[in-house]
Amino acid sequence: MIPLYKPYLNGAEKLYVNQCLDSSWISSRGEFVSRFESGFERFVGIRHAATACNGTVALHLALAALGLGPGDEVIVPTLTYVASVNAIVHAGAKPVFVDAVQSTWQMDPVDVRRKITANTKAVLAVHLYGAACEMDELQSICRAHNLYLIEDCAEAFGTYYRDKHVDSFGDIATFSFFGNKTITTGEGGMIATNNSQLFSTAHRLKTQGVSPTREYWHEVIGYNYRMTNICAAIGVAQLEQAEQILGMKRQIAAWFNERLSGIPVTLQHEPKDNRQSWWLYSVLAKDAAERDGLRNALRLAGIETRPFFHPAHILPPYASGLHFPVAESLSARGINLPSFPGLSESDVDQICEAIRQYYGSRRSMIAVDFSSRRGA
Numbered sequence: 001m002i003p004l005y006k007p008y009l010n011g012a013e014k015l016y017v018n019q020c021l022d023s024s025w026i027s028s029r030g031e032f033v034s035r036f037e038s039g040f041e042r043f044v045g046i047r048h049a050a051t052a053c054n055g056t057v058a059l060h061l062a063l064a065a066l067g068l069g070p071g072d073e074v075i076v077p078t079l080t081y082v083a084s085v086n087a088i089v090h091a092g093a094k095p096v097f098v099d100a101v102q103s104t105w106q107m108d109p110v111d112v113r114r115k116i117t118a119n120t121k122a123v124l125a126v127h128l129y130g131a132a133c134e135m136d137e138l139q140s141i142c143r144a145h146n147l148y149l150i151e152d153c154a155e156a157f158g159t160y161y162r163d164k165h166v167d168s169f170g171d172i173a174t175f176s177f178f179g180n181k182t183i184t185t186g187e188g189g190m191i192a193t194n195n196s197q198l199f200s201t202a203h204r205l206k207t208q209g210v211s212p213t214r215e216y217w218h219e220v221i222g223y224n225y226r227m228t229n230i231c232a233a234i235g236v237a238q239l240e241q242a243e244q245i246l247g248m249k250r251q252i253a254a255w256f257n258e259r260l261s262g263i264p265v266t267l268q269h270e271p272k273d274n275r276q277s278w279w280l281y282s283v284l285a286k287d288a289a290e291r292d293g294l295r296n297a298l299r300l301a302g303i304e305t306r307p308f309f310h311p312a313h314i315l316p317p318y319a320s321g322l323h324f325p326v327a328e329s330l331s332a333r334g335i336n337l338p339s340f341p342g343l344s345e346s347d348v349d350q351i352c353e354a355i356r357q358y359y360g361s362r363r364s365m366i367a368v369d370f371s372s373r374r375g376a
């Protein structure tokens with residue numbers, strides 16, 4: 001079986017985790033937490049980064065630090081992982097959905113403009129499947145309407161928009177280090193910002209709102225969203241391999257792009273000035289039936305795949321009867337292919353051969369159907 005993903009743990013992960021155990025620094029204090037944070041700041045080019053125990057609470061922290069809450073509307077793409085939307089609700093604010101762009105699969109700035117009301121306070125841009133949103137457009141909308149811009153970079157570690165790593169185009173950004181993300185700590189997250197004031201607010205909320213100068217003096221109602229030193233130890237080892245991991249994913253995407261040419265699937269477009277991280281290499285089938293057939297054929301060939309996320313507006317807690325035709329279509333047709341660092345060229349050959357065979361057999365079915373109708 002070729003799995004969709006497995007983490008690449010070929011560096012100093014074991015050594016560093018054992019250092020935590022040997023030294024007994026296994027909780028959220030210890031040298032690896034600050035080493036991971038400062039290494040991360042350097043890698044993504046941000047002034048301040050703080051670890052969190054997962055990407056979902058990192059989003060909640062970012063929204064809470066901006067002071068978003070009841071009565072506030074946050075514009076978010078409907079085509080995203082549900083955590084982006086849930087975090088808005090956790091903060092007490094209201095998610096307002098926008099549709100996706102057909103070619104890039106990212107949130108549609110035209111729809112963002114349409115959804116702005118007197119209550120809109122922020123735009124939460126999600127860089128989906130390793131590609132970047134149209135940040136120029138989103139920045140100018142947010143500037144014109146005095147809105148905060150938040151970036152959910154959970155799927156975009158190593159993604160560059162016009163030569164700059166995503167995460168500093170808005171006020172604050174978040175990352176996830178879940179087991180299938182580009183770099184992982186098992187469970188883990190990060191907030192990142194260039195704004196010192198916002199950073200210290202987020203940091204205080206993360207650590208039970210405790211005063212930096214007086215013990216057990218809690219100035220605001222905070223949370224315990226800290227990452228453990230053990231997770232951070234894995235993170236430090238992952239960062240040391242980050243360039244290598246991203247390089248492998250780029251190579252995998254190039255192999256796929258080359259071998260899938262001539263097969264009737266739609267590939268993810270990479271704008272000329274951007275650099276994608278190719279978190280999950282993904283393609284679109286013609287329609288839902290073709291996608292489901294393709295997934296089934298790949299499963300029978302021992303290849304694990306995933307469907308795209310369901311757009312949030314059709315999930316039970318968010319169902320509103322509204323329609324977002326592009327997101328609905330992408331979601332019904334999209335398929336994530338195995339994309340883990342370490343996937344070999346012969347694995348990619350095997351996957352693409354199975355895809356070619358599926359379309360080959362479909363074509364002959366259509367041909368038979370056509371000729372029999374002509375005969376009748």
Ligand SMILES: *Cc1c(COP(=O)(O)O)cnc(C)c1O
Pocket residue numbers: 054055056057080081083084126152154155175176177178187188189
């Ligand atoms: C993975 C992911 C998250 C949440 O991260 P967790 O670490 O699983 O909580 C948030 N947003 C997006 C877009 C994600 O893909």
